[in-house]
Amino acid sequence: MREPIYLYFTSDLHSHFENWPKIMDYLHRRIEQHQKKGEAYFLLDNGDHLDRVHPITEAFLGKKNVELLNVANYDVATIGNNEGITLPEENVYTLYDHAQFEVVCANIRPTNQAKPSWLKPYTILTTEAGTRIGVIGLTAPFNLFYEGINWYADSPYEILNERLPEVKSQSDIVILLSHLGVNEDEQISKKYHDIDVIIGGHTHHLFKNGEQIDNTLLGAVGKFGRYVGQNYLLWDQEQNAIVKKESHAIDVNPFDCHLETEKLIQDLQLQAYKQLNDPVAKMNKTYKIDWFCESELMKELVSTLKTWTKADCAMLNAGILLEGIAEGVVTRGDIHRICPHPINPCKVRITGELMLEMIRMVRSQRFVEFPLKGFGFRGEVIGHMVFSGVDIISNTDHEESPYITNVLINGNPIEKKKVYELATADTFTFGKLLPEVAASKDKEYYIPEFMRDLLLETVKKIH
Secondary structure (H helix, E strand, O other): OEEEEEEEEEOOOOOOOOOHHHHHHHHHHHHHHHHHHOOEEEEEEOOOOOOOOOHHHHHHOOHHHHHHHHHOOOOEEOOOHHHHHOOOHHHHHHOOOOOOOEEEOOOEEEOOOOOOOOEEOEEEEEOOOOOEEEEEEEEOOOHHHHHHHOEEEOOHHHHHHHHHHHHHHOOOEEEEEEEOOHHHHHHHHHHOOOOOEEEEOOOOOEEEEEEEEOOEEEEEEOOOOOEEEEEEEEEEOOOOEEEEEEEEEEEOOOOOOOHHHHHHHHHHHHHHHHHOOOEEEEEOOOEOOOOOOOOHHHHHHHHHHHHHHOOOEEEEEHHHOOOOEOOEEEEHHHHHHHOOOOOOEEEEEEEHHHHHHHHHHHOOHHHHOOOOOEOOEOOOOOOOEEEEOEEEEEOOOOOOOOOEEEEEEOOEEOOOOOEEEEEEEHHHHOOOOOHHHHOOOOEEEOOOOOHHHHHHHHHHHHO
């Protein structure tokens, strides 16, 4: 006897709820067909379902994301970095208290208390025909951030070495929910042949028709819910083996909006606006912003960052503020709308010589106008870099191509060999945006505070 098994999956929705009703329309259509035929199907989420850029997620700190998965009758979910490191410690611990699905993530754990009851390394799903599907979850080990909320992420490879034989002994089919990124998924596929399917995410890659590496089928659906994944497995009970497996990323754009889901999101939106409507300050004047020059509000924000982190100097890109602040009452919702990014303050130690190179880079037109995507940034362009504790003296005779003649740190000429503490956004400690900052071996992240928390302090200070 051969049994068809369907696995539907989402990944990296990032609270793009505008696509969720279309995903639900597609899934309801497919589920109805499977139920008529008596076919096995399961719904899986691969993490980063939440993103505090959205008012619903911000207002309820992810609990309504869990509610949406409950309503959709998901079977299993794993934890992405947005679930794991963008919430305060107590909110991470209780996030899935009311989940009606299994939460599997084998490589994270709290360090100062017992694991929450909902957190499991893996689960075993069983079809009506008795086929056992082991599902193990793994997430990216961002320990510089996890340590800030008293959690720890173990090496995915050490965990697989420990847990995979255990899962395999209880399963006919092994599925990995991987919020590790495509490069790690490819390495795991080559090393661990007992994994039949990897559902991938984190790096927002898209495999429209899956990828096969050795024994492992890789599926991925990009980001923001533009696609939903469908894995098809044909299990032969006599051979005790999968005889066919396919993965497809389904574009949800052609589908209608599931009306009940759409109504639920509208209701949650109204609840969120009400929740975020608390006044935090009353401004005596309007503060405008400009992404391409230094505004008063940005100068005050960077000053707050410098003072708050006790750094020698600080810098932030003007693009981090999406709007100015109008005269009158300011609410939590206003602060969130103006600075929605899940970006943490950070302090790095960097030599004066490297700081000079970095200052030259950030003043280039190419850097200022760069349309940054990812690394926590949810704006349009990086924008002009604004400093506190740093005075940049430029040659004024060459307006078309001014060059730096001197840099002062707190009024003193910069010393090339001296190590300075520079406060900035954690965005610049990743990737290749600012190699001088990213390469620093001495970084301190401030968790769980976001830049909008410092904006709130700034608003209270200047109102």
